[in-house]
Amino acid sequence: MPSLIIAEHNGCTLLPSTRATVTAAKYIDDDIHLLVMGDGIATLAHLACQISGVAAVFMVDAPILGHLLAENVEQQISTFLQQQETTYQAILFPASTFGKNCAPRLAAKLDVFQISDITAVIDPQTFERPIYAGNAVATVRSEDKIKVITVRPTAFEPAVDGGNARVEHIEAISGTKQAEFISQQVTQNSRPDLQAAKIIVSGGRALGSASAFAEVVEKLADTLGAAVGASRAAVDAGYAPNDYQIGQTGKIVAPQLYIALGISGAIQHIAGMKESAVVVAINKDPDAPIFAAADYGLVADLFAAVPELIEKLPSRH
Ligand SMILES: Cc1cc2nc3c(=O)[nH]c(=O)nc-3n(C[C@H](O)[C@H](O)[C@H](O)COP(=O)(O)OP(=O)(O)OC[C@H]3O[C@@H](n4cnc5c(N)ncnc54)[C@H](O)[C@@H]3O)c2cc1C
Known part of the structure; x- marks a missing residue:
């Protein structure tokens, strides 16, 4: 059948x-x-x-x-x-x-x-x-x-x-009156689609503000030609839009490379990214659970480590 x-x-x-x-x-x-x-x-x-x-x-x-x-x-x-x-x-x-x-x-x-x-x-x-x-x-x-x-x-x-x-x-239905389309706001995003991206750079609560999120997470993503993701804490705090959220109640992703910046590694976040081929985590707490899910971990302040990383990477622009 x-x-x-x-x-x-x-x-x-x-x-x-x-x-x-x-x-x-x-x-x-x-x-x-x-x-x-x-x-x-x-x-x-x-x-x-x-x-x-x-x-x-x-x-x-x-x-x-x-x-x-x-x-x-x-x-x-x-x-x-x-x-x-x-x-x-x-x-x-x-x-x-x-x-x-x-x-x-x-x-x-x-x-x-x-x-x-x-x-x-x-x-x-x-x-x-x-x-x-x-x-x-x-x-x-x-x-x-x-x-x-x-x-x-x-x-x-x-x-x-x-x-x-x-x-x-085949013939279309005439449509139901239960719901009507009024308008939509489409996010303009030149970056790869999160669920199809080969590389994802993801930021957490540690970023502290939307401007820092743009300056650190999005800048690294642009340098690598990556998509941008976020933890729920970063989304709830308004640092990143809702559709960036990765995890149990967000998107499930499986890129070749997942870079977690200032994300603690709560099980609800891990649920959304654990199928990634290679996980890199930068966190200043050596005991952060994200390191258990990471292939490469850097214990460092992300505000120091990421700009240094960006400087050393060849830019795609
Ligand atoms: C039902 C349910 C569903 C949920 N669904 C999701 C989901 O889909 N996705 C999700 O992400 N969460 C989800 N959560 C929330 C989840 O439990 C966590 O609260 C959330 O993931 C924490 O986000 P975070 O790691 O950014 O923040 P935190 O847990 O606060 O971690 C911040 C990390 O940043 C580090 N840090 C701080 N400053 C710096 C610095 N300068 N440099 C480097 N590191 C630094 C800290 O050491 C810490 O490890 C859900 C929770 C529930 C109850």
């Missing part, structure tokens, strides 16, 4: 989280369909059909889906499921802001349990997911006829190109 993946995209391209979700779905069944919703997304069809392992791509291109409001996304998926002759055994979303927003609504509508943030597929009914801020792994089994699943993108390699799926255009 096929699985249906709800694609995440930015209007121009499919995000790596979609490709990682395809890989996860392959462990359930190699019959995989992709549903791509949005407005002005015609160019995504030829990208989607090339993903290796995808057998069918369903495109819904309509203004009502322009901002992918969860209410409309759920209604579109529910309508699609009713209209299709195919019975899906699983519907998978990336465990991203988009997926976390939409999947629970669909699961409630279908009256099934949501299986959240899976990191492994044991068999089509059985999955692994981290619990207790990543300190334990739960094995969960679901007998639901249709499973609504969110997939942790960093746990699966993104599926590569090489497929040749058929593409079908």
